[in-house]
Amino acid sequence: MHIPDGYLSPSTCATLYAASAPFWYVSLKRVKKQLSSRLVPLLSVFAALSFVIMMFNVPLPGGTTGHAVGMGIATIVLGPWASILALSAAIFIQALFFGDGGITTFGANCFNMAIVGSLAAFVIYRIVAGHCALTARRRVLAGAMAGYLAINTSALCAAVELGIQPLLFRTAAGAPLYAPYPLHIAVPAMLIGHLTFAGVAELVLTGGLVAYLQKSNPQLLRRTAPGSLLGGEREPTAEPAGWKAARPLGLLVALLLVLTPLGILAGGKAWGEWTARDFSNPTMRQQIAKASSDAPPPTHAPGGLARLSTFWTAPFARYAPPGVGSRAFGYVLSGMFGAGVIILLSLIVAWLAERFRRWRTDGRPA
Secondary structure, three states: OOOOOOOOOHHHHHHHHHHHHHHHHHHHHHHHOOOOOOOHHHHHHHHHHHHHHOOOOEEOOOOOEEOOOOHHHHHHHHOHHHHHHHHHHHHHHHHHHHOOOOOOOHHHHHHHHHHHHHHHHHHHHHHHHOOOOOOOHHHHHHHHHHHHHHHHHHHHHHHHHHHOHHHHOEOOOOOEOOOOOOHHHHHHHHHHHHHHHHHHHHHHHHHHHHHHHHHHOHHHHHHHOOOOOOOOOOOOOOOOOHHHHHHHHHHHHHHHHHHHHHHHOOOOOOOOOOOHHHHHOHHHHHHHHHOOOOOOOOOOOOHHHHHHOOOOOOOOHHHOOOOOOOHHHHHHHHHHHHHHHHHHHHHHHHHHHHHHHHHHHHOOOO
């Protein structure tokens, strides 16, 4: 679901950056008052959790791969606005350091996964969960449904963006300039895999973590459940704060980092994430056609795609640090580096925000 550089026209990229900007602005406005010791640990841990979750590829029909995103559980615990920021941070680190998704298409990828995914998950979860107790089984069902429908809504958005490219942007001879497959191929190719395996992975992840938090720390579910109480509780207790509240999820991130080599067991590439060279590789051409309703790809990469695909060269492309002979070990190191950068940046932003807040309040830096 990470659209690479070159698959969307510059005008499409600009449009989706512009569409994402208001949501980033509102998210920052909503969250900045909470950028304190209470929210920052959870925000950083969920950004790291989403980053690591997206490293676990699962095989999809047609020989491609996909992955869960973590948008459901991030929204349920953080709320939609903080979730937008957490997922956007994870997507940015993926694109900048690992070439997973593009820089020109960063706005599109955030719009699809961080923004549409978080808002869809929030609406679905609130509708299905209603005002039931924080520990009610209905919340597990609500979380599972929110994750499943949110990731499929995101996949549909990506499919439409890719599918309209050959309709709108073509050469004088009629050849596509960017993504080569139209809507009637792009939409089924994306949705079949997400309605089945990738969607189920998000469903199990979200429902499972809601059930886990209900037993270990149900107060973390309160942010998106206003007025809901624990089973048999008369008055709500204070929401847990700081790193103590984030510790169980931090341990989960650590466990997943150790298991990241499992994420490279699934062969094949995600649909619509082929490199420019793949279009002229006979073996890859067969895989592309098989995953695209047997429609053969262009003989060579479309001109605009080939040109924009070199816009940014990631230092650790494909999660393979240079000089590391073992692919599995390199994958683990990439995961540790990415998660560490996310947490470090979150702490720096929180520190700067606190200093600015004190300066505004006291007229002097802390």
